[in-house]
Amino acid sequence: MAINAVLATLETKMEQSIASFASNLTKVRTGRANPSLLDTVHVDYYGSMLPISQVANLSLLDARTIGIQPWEKGMGAKIEKAIRDSDLGLNPSSMGDLIRVPMPAMSEERRRELTKVVRNEGESAKVAIRNVRRDANDAVKKLVKDKLASEDEQKRSEADIQKITDRFIAEVDRLVAAKEQDIMAV
Template structure:
């Protein structure tokens, strides 16, 4: 039972780390990347959906993303969603396609991106700590139901804390690498 809780904790913490690394890969360093728009949500007949579910997202060149909506009436909504996102992009529509040029990374823009990355890192840390809390509660419930001893519960909590420390260190390492990449000119 304790092994199940520990295995669950490690798997969930691993998923949090992988999600964080995926989010980091979306923060680009001056080059265009279609994944950059993955988390931009558009109002599509009353529900929010990602841009890539209502349009073709392609690379026009190394510094420009092209977004071609499948429905003409979505053009203005997609353009507004991209402009309102926290990415600092300024899209412009040209007929049936929206061009999203990537701004050159100024010192100020780099610092803004670092703030975004740090916020993502803190979200990942919180997620990992939430997993720790849930698993510790599971251990306490097992103890309360007299399925494990107090010593087993204590050892289980220590192991879960070791997983927590390990994955938070991984988040910090990935954050430091991304910050260095963003600050490199």
């Protein structure tokens, strides 16, 4: 495996870490309604536990309300129960075939708690990125040890690896700052 392959693998793994982090951030609730908040809620559908998005249409009715339109008549009560039982703190209400899920206003204290959660997620993402950097550096050292690369190439590639790492850590910081701003916006 050449140094170029190590760098390509490094970028791919770091991009996966960023994607995973961004996915985790969508689960942190802000004051605004977002259908992706319900991605973690599963409902019993004929013995199978399925995400709500697979048994109903999710839409935004307004900035603070999610609308859920079940595809089958009997699913409304099950969907409501699944949302109430989830740890999201949401209270859905039925209006005929449509289920409305209003987002409760968040207190200042709760907003501060959520920013701490976001920062911790950010730190975890940075640790994952640094672990990928360490693995890449180890792979380059192994190439030098096996005489498949020179020490000059090792120094150059370590500098490249650090530049890539810095770029991805800056991306994590940017995502954290954007999410914190989103949470603190009233």
